[in-house]
Structure formats: structure tokens, C-alpha cells
């Protein structure tokens with residue numbers, strides 16, 4: 309495939325086949341991702357790779373945390389605090405995701421993208437039960453047989469995140485080029501404790517994002533193509 313074909317083919321995949329990804333294939337994607345540029349070649353990232361029983365165990369724990377976090381809505385403040393403490397629900401704070409509304413027109417873009425996705429899935433906007441169950445799929449990786457978690461070192465300031473983002477995109481393009489699919493997931497940034505239980509992430513590395521990896525099914529959700537900005541909207545006009 310040409311770059312243009314791979315670029316057009318890469319979409320966030322939210323339904324995977326029950327087909328394992330060989331370790332050598334994941335290794336190859338990581339090797340290709342490592343060709344990414346980084347500030348002064350510092351490569352300020354670390355990656356956790358989970359498959360099989362380990363992935364299952366992490367998925368169960370994340371799903372449990374998510375389900376308990378949903379139950380908080382019905383509790384009073386004391387109940388909320390006790391449950392959150394007991395189940396260690398405090399979200400990752402270093403590279404944190406926004407809890408709640410996004411600022412300004414980013415919230416409109418988010419809603420538009422979500423509406424498009426729910427339409428493809430046949431979920432009505434006010435059907436909170438189905439929306440929650442769709443959201444829950446994040447925590448078992450949409451059925452993917454593999455996932456990676458990317459950590460960066462905040463001591464490298466803003467370049468840590470720039471470098472990590474480029475690395476992630478290289479990884480996703482490498483996977484797409486070989487017929488695999490990926491979903492980058494901020495949802496997998498919420499809680500790192502289930503990952504730390506199984507992996508010795510070096511001190512100083514903070515969780516940025518997770519990526520599910522596997523062979524895409526032919527479910528309609530996988531052909532959803534959310535609208536992107538036009539170049540005219542992107543480029544700042546001259547004064």
C-alpha cells in the first residue's frame with residue numbers, strides 16, 4: 309500500500325476479530341514505530357504490551373473500576389468518597405484526560421463525532437444504557453487480543469507528549485499497513501494501577517494513552533469515518 313492508501317485505511321477500530329496477534333507482529337510494529345522522530349532523539353517513552361491472560365486480567369479490573377465509577381452517580385458525597393477511595397477510582401493526574409465537558413467548539417466536535425458513531429451503532433442519543441455499554445467496551449479493548457500502553461517522561465516537558473504522539477501514529481500506521489487495526493484510547497489513560505500490577509514501569513514514566521490492537525472485524529462501526537476539518541478551516545488566514 310502507498311502512504312495515501314494506509315492513511316486513508318487507518319481509522320479507529322472498535323470491533324476486533326477473536327484472532328490472536330503473534331508476538332513477532334507486535335514486535336515489528338514497535339520496531340517501525342521506533343523510526344519516529346523525537347526531540348534530539350531522546351525517545352522519552354516506554355511501552356507496555358499485554359496479550360492473553362494478562363490483558364484479560366487488566367481488562368476485568370478496568371471494567372470493574374468503570375462500572376463502580378458509574379455507580380457513584382447514585383451516591384451522596386460521603387458514599388462517593390468512600391467508594392472512590394475503596395476502589396482507587398481517582399483518575400490519573402499527570403497526563404490527565406478532561407472529565408466532563410470539553411472547552412468551546414471542541415465539545416461541539418466531540419458531540420458531532422459521538423452522534424455519528426452512535427448512529428452507525430443504532431444507539432439513540434438518550435439511550436444511556438446502551439451508550440454506557442458501548443463505553444464499557446473501551447475497557448475490554450473492543451475485543452482486541454492485544455493492547456499497548458504508552459508512558460512518557462514528563463521531565464522532557466512538552467516534547468515528551470509530541471514525541472509520544474508521533475510514535476503512536478507510526479505504530480498505528482505500521483499496524484494498518486499489515487492489515488491490522490488500532491484504536492487509540494484516552495479511556496485507557498484513566499487508571500494505571502491495573503497495568504502496574506502486571507508490569508514494572510520504570511519510575512518517572514507517566515501514562516499517556518492506550519492502543520488496542522488486533523484484526524478488524526467487518527462490523528459497520530469500523531467503517532465509520534468522522535468528518536475532518538478542511539484545509540481551509542485548518543490554515544490560519546493572513547492578516
Ligand SMILES: Cc1cc2nc3c(=O)[nH]c(=O)nc-3n(C[C@H](O)[C@H](O)[C@H](O)COP(=O)(O)O)c2cc1C
Nearest residue numbers: 318319320322421446491492493494495496517534
Ligand atoms: C488521544 C486519543 C484518545 C482517544 N480516546 C478514545 C477512546 O477513549 N475511545 C475511543 O473509542 N476512541 C478514542 N479515540 C479515537 C478518536 O475518537 C478518533 O481518533 C477520532 O474520532 C477520529 O476518528 P479516526 O481515528 O477513525 O480518524 C482517541 C483518539 C486519540 C488520538
